Ligand code: SF4
Ligand SMILES: [Zn+2]
């Protein structure tokens with residue numbers, strides 16, 4: 619087997635869905651090209667716009683940041699400390715080391731230090747799974763940080779495997795509203811910055827290979843709260859399908875975007891007039907936004923025995 623691009627016999631990776639194999643340099647070129655094309659095809663952003671990349675210390679977010687810097691985009695990193703024990707300590711150290719190595723600017727927010735709670739405490743007080751308070755905090759704080767920093771766009775490291783798994787879950791339950799919003803670009807709306815996912819053409823395996831080949835030190839451990847969640851189950855199911863039929867994930871996700879996604883657009887349209895949160899100014903349908911409610915609730919937990927809603 620030879621490299622598809624330069625015919626070298628020194629193959630580092632085989633990509634069955636592309637029916638191709640690559641040498642090191644051509645594989646890195648392939649990753650940059652996939653990201654460059656995705657940014658262009660979906661009109662995610664253009665040179666000169668300021669981008670902030672949500673980074674967790676994992677292969678996808680650090681790989682994305684690295685690729686954007688290599689493509690000469692003006693990209694800063696945004697790290698949110700969640701206070702999830704050793705996982706958060708390791709992810710902070712790894713992210714800072716990467717930023718330093720690349721000489722890139724890292725914006726940091728610390729949930730315990732800046733907002734007075736960590737994710738395990740929020741989960742205990744709300745009596746919900748940790749991912750619920752975590753997802754809410756990330757959505758709110760990423761958007762707020764991007765707005766306050768004057769960034770044009772917030773980029774996240776969701777890859778093809780992530781997007782196909784989320785789509786799979788949304789289709790299983792026919793979540794019309796989520797399906798309508800599952801796009802690689804969400805345009806800015808009043809109070810919300812533009813959001814983009816430039817890695818949707820690259821899979822998990824490609825991102826791990828990209829980091830290893832470029833010497834990016836990333837944290838391999840998943841967040842302990844991810845263990846056993848539905849999302850991982852959907853990924854496993856799709857991996858089994860991909861094994862039998864290479865390219866199935868790609869066809870599923872990009873086929874959805876081309877043929878089905880427009881059918882759900884109306885379900886995702888914002889129906890309510892948004893007000894400004896009386897506490898933080900973020901857009902909300904009520905008087906106080908969900909994040910500020912969470913902050914208040916964690917600061918004033920209900921007495922034992924009282925189950926909150
Ligand atoms: S798996 Fe961990 S990092 Fe991811 S949403 Fe859940 S708590 Fe947050
Ligand atoms: Zn080659």
Ligand SMILES: [Zn+2]
Nearest residue numbers: 895898907910
């Ligand atoms: Zn608020």
